[in-house]
Amino acid sequence: MVELVGPLLxxxxxxxxxxxxxxxxxxxxKKIETSQEIRKxxxxxxxxxxxxYQKYHxxxxxxxxxxxxxxxxxxxxxxxxxxxxxxxxxxLSARAYNRILKVARTIADLEAxxxxxxxxxxxxxxxxxxxxxxxxx
Numbered sequence: 153m154v155e156l157v158g159p160l161l162x163x164x165x166x167x168x169x170x171x172x173x174x175x176x177x178x179x180x181x182k183k184i185e186t187s188q189e190i191r192k193x194x195x196x197x198x199x200x201x202x203x204x205y206q207k208y209h210x211x212x213x214x215x216x217x218x219x220x221x222x223x224x225x226x227x228x229x230x231x232x233x234x235x236x237x238x239x240x241x242x243x244l245s246a247r248a249y250n251r252i253l254k255v256a257r258t259i260a261d262l263e264a265x266x267x268x269x270x271x272x273x274x275x276x277x278x279x280x281x282x283x284x285x286x287x288x289x
Contacts, residue, residue, distance in 0.1 A: 166255060166279040197261035213257045218250065225253040231273045238277045252276045 201212050208220060216224065227235065235252070238244065244252075253268075256276035260268045 168279060193262055196264065197258065200261050200264070213254045213261070216250075216254055216257070221250055221253050225257045225268060227253075227268060227273065228270075231268065231270050234270060234273060235277070238280075242277075242280065244280060248280055252280055255279060 198212070204224065205211065205215075205220075210216070210220075213224075235249075238252075239249070252273070253276075256268045256272045259272040259275050260266075263272070265272065
């Protein structure tokens with residue numbers, strides 16, 4: 153396994169651990185979202201971002217500066233508490249803070265949610281959990 157250092161990991165927005173899927177789950181007949189449905193959702197989220205940031209001359213959440221993060225990635229009190237707990241437990245950096253908020257904003261956009269909700273933030277935090285699990289021991 154290649155060891156990555158914290159400053160490098162901080163520059164990667166999302167780290168996702170993918171486990172093998174048991175055969176019995178492959179055989180299930182649950183309805184899954186098709187690529188076409190996902191594409192439609194992503195394109196709609198991109199339209200939301202283009203419209204939101206038009207007067208700021210940026211195109212997506214990834215381009216948000218710290219002042220714009222403060223404006224467009226506001227969290228309610230409970231979400232702030234959740235983020236604080238995550239930082240304490242995972243030992244995340246200030247750079248990770250901005251990245252988590254940008255990813256949470258994108259997750260909210262994918263659901264056409266005007267505000268970042270706790271579930272969006274929790275999902276974004278989950279994508280940072282590998283920071284400390286494998287590489288920054």
